[in-house]
Amino acid sequence: MSSGSMNGAPRADIGCHYVRVQERLVHYRRAGRGPAVILLHQTPQSSKTMEPLMRRLAPDCTAIALDSPGFGLSERLTGEVWTIDQLCDWLAATLDALGIQRAAFCGQHTGATIATEFARRHPDRTACIAVDGYTVFTRQECDSILPHQLYRFTPAWDGSHLVWAWSRFRDGWMFFPWSNRSRATRRDMDMPDAGHIQSWQIMELLRSRENHLAIYPPVFGWDGHEAAHALRIPALLAGTRDDQLFPHLDRLGDVPPNVTLLRLPIGARDELEMAQIRFVRDHLDATVTTPPAPPATAPGADGTLRTYAAGLAVQTIHCGAAGDTLLALHGAGECGAQALHRVQKRHAGPIVAIDLPGHGESAGDVTAPADSARLIATAIHELGLRRCRVWGRGLGAAIAVELAHLRHVAIAGIGIEELRHLGTVEKSNWLDRYAAPIVPVWDGTHLITLWNEIRDREFFVPWFQRTRDAIRQVEPDVDAERLTQKLFAALLCKDWPGAHRAWLEWPAERLAGLPCAVDFSAVPGDGWVRDVEALKKIAAS
Numbered sequence: 001m002s003s004g005s006m007n008g009a010p011r012a013d014i015g016c017h018y019v020r021v022q023e024r025l026v027h028y029r030r031a032g033r034g035p036a037v038i039l040l041h042q043t044p045q046s047s048k049t050m051e052p053l054m055r056r057l058a059p060d061c062t063a064i065a066l067d068s069p070g071f072g073l074s075e076r077l078t079g080e081v082w083t084i085d086q087l088c089d090w091l092a093a094t095l096d097a098l099g100i101q102r103a104a105f106c107g108q109h110t111g112a113t114i115a116t117e118f119a120r121r122h123p124d125r126t127a128c129i130a131v132d133g134y135t136v137f138t139r140q141e142c143d144s145i146l147p148h149q150l151y152r153f154t155p156a157w158d159g160s161h162l163v164w165a166w167s168r169f170r171d172g173w174m175f176f177p178w179s180n181r182s183r184a185t186r187r188d189m190d191m192p193d194a195g196h197i198q199s200w201q202i203m204e205l206l207r208s209r210e211n212h213l214a215i216y217p218p219v220f221g222w223d224g225h226e227a228a229h230a231l232r233i234p235a236l237l238a239g240t241r242d243d244q245l246f247p248h249l250d251r252l253g254d255v256p257p258n259v260t261l262l263r264l265p266i267g268a269r270d271e272l273e274m275a276q277i278r279f280v281r282d283h284l285d286a287t288v289t290t291p292p293a294p295p296a297t298a299p300g301a302d303g304t305l306r307t308y309a310a311g312l313a314v315q316t317i318h319c320g321a322a323g324d325t326l327l328a329l330h331g332a333g334e335c336g337a338q339a340l341h342r343v344q345k346r347h348a349g350p351i352v353a354i355d356l357p358g359h360g361e362s363a364g365d366v367t368a369p370a371d372s373a374r375l376i377a378t379a380i381h382e383l384g385l386r387r388c389r390v391w392g393r394g395l396g397a398a399i400a401v402e403l404a405h406l407r408h409v410a411i412a413g414i415g416i417e418e419l420r421h422l423g424t425v426e427k428s429n430w431l432d433r434y435a436a437p438i439v440p441v442w443d444g445t446h447l448i449t450l451w452n453e454i455r456d457r458e459f460f461v462p463w464f465q466r467t468r469d470a471i472r473q474v475e476p477d478v479d480a481e482r483l484t485q486k487l488f489a490a491l492l493c494k495d496w497p498g499a500h501r502a503w504l505e506w507p508a509e510r511l512a513g514l515p516c517a518v519d520f521s522a523v524p525g526d527g528w529v530r531d532v533e534a535l536k537k538i539a540a541s
Helices: 047-057 084-098 110-121 139-149 160-174 194-208 212-221 224-230 246-252 269-283 336-343 369-383 395-405 424-433 445-456 480-492 496-504 532-540
Strands: 015-021 024-031 036-040 062-066 103-108 126-132 235-240 259-264 305-309 312-317 325-329 351-354 388-393 411-417 517-520
Touching: 015 084, 015 305, 024 047, 024 084, 036 047, 036 084, 036 110, 047 062, 047 103, 047 194, 047 269, 062 084, 084 110, 084 212, 103 110, 103 269, 110 126, 110 212, 110 224, 110 235, 126 269, 139 212, 160 194, 160 445, 160 480, 194 480, 224 246, 235 246, 235 269, 246 259, 259 269, 305 369, 312 336, 312 369, 325 336, 325 369, 325 395, 336 351, 336 388, 336 480, 351 369, 369 395, 388 395, 395 411, 395 496, 424 496, 445 480, 517 532
Parallel strands: 036 062, 036 103, 103 126, 126 235, 235 259, 325 351, 325 388, 388 411, 411 517
Antiparallel strands: 015 024, 024 062, 305 312, 312 351
16 A cells, blocks of 8 residues: 555544654644644543644644554553653653654643643753643542542443442542542532443543553652743643642742643633633744654554544555455444454454444544445555455445445455345334433433443344344354443444444345356354345345
8 A cells, every 4th residue: 555645534623643753653633733732631532622722823823733652543562550750751752753843832730741741851852842731749648539539440241330430430529539438529520411420531531441540640740830930931730720720830939930820710711721821822932843743654553554534534554465355345333443353363464443433533424335436446546555345344344335236446256244124114123222322311321221222232133122033043152342342332322322323225126237256154053144145136236
């Protein structure tokens, strides 16, 4: 494959990219033009949470929000526990890889710690810092709070790990520390809605899993008082009164004249962000410049190349292997990683897996198979694929057929799994019941409902028809880790019911007249094998 425009943006205003740093891939978001401002997020979140600040900076600056190691889509560092030295070295190496010699920095909580320590060590590379939530933990707090921050997240067969995670984060909005649920630790603030807890905390935990175990110890053990007093560059250390770290500003005492402390009232998030922007703009200078974003043209530590093409998230393995490239297209509500898992044991050559529109990390909304095929054709062109085989499952199979109908795309053949040829009554029943909207609720019970739906798909076809006739006569894949990955992909899908509707409403008659060979596969005894013969007849017509 050629690199082409592999780092295309999956969003109109904020582009997502990868860069290779110390043999690992670092994922970042980028917006705007002009002097470079680096944004660093809190734990256990990702650069996605920095998007509001990015948009405000972008008119006058190039805002670059990094996913910290092991968070978002960045690969983790080695070792069970990292050090401040490692994190600062990682940040310096990332700036080098991006071609940035000097920048301004904004950070929140953990990101504020990394930005401040980097500024202390590398004043020549730091125009200024403007941080939100500054840490100055006492020894007693380290001993009492840190152990509860080092929680495990182990998938359980019954999905109870999801209920635990929801309750942990919900209590985190009410108490600090979250593990001490008393009147004395009650936070004075409004509760967020259920959608906020899911988007900004549950989803980020499902991405980063247990990497907080590696980063929390150095953050808690860091001497914020010493660092603030050692700064030699302009610094704004800010916080709102409802932030659990707000009292830490008082622990700094009299700070040097180049350091400004800003205390804001409860709920003053907009005012804090605007203060950061003003401070950054006041201290940027002509030495802070940003070159074009370099593409990631080499695999990361796990051997996978991750990139974007036509706004779609792409993963490639066995890049240099011989043979035809296999393009893997996943099912409704899934993602490219799941397609990759299904095909990599049966295909030794290069494999390209794409998150379909509206799925995984890809941009846009869920679309009809024909529309998705046209977008994927553009991605194929950008990736430099001259000829490939296509494998698709469910919705991905329908898109594979539509892709084969596009005469300007060189398709050597397609493999199909889990297409249906439903009668009118049966199709109506499936459309009504196969995938209901996922609506976050205050107690998190929607996660258990979704967990059991995904789990029952391993036992029955269709999953909602729990009868003897619907039993799948195959070994179910109910490994708790695998089910957790499936649930995460479902939550990433922008339209869970719409994705299944696009699959189920697709007319099987489109199989007729294909210009390439079609291979249908299904395990004998599985409910998905029922329509294979009928589909073969259509394809042969």
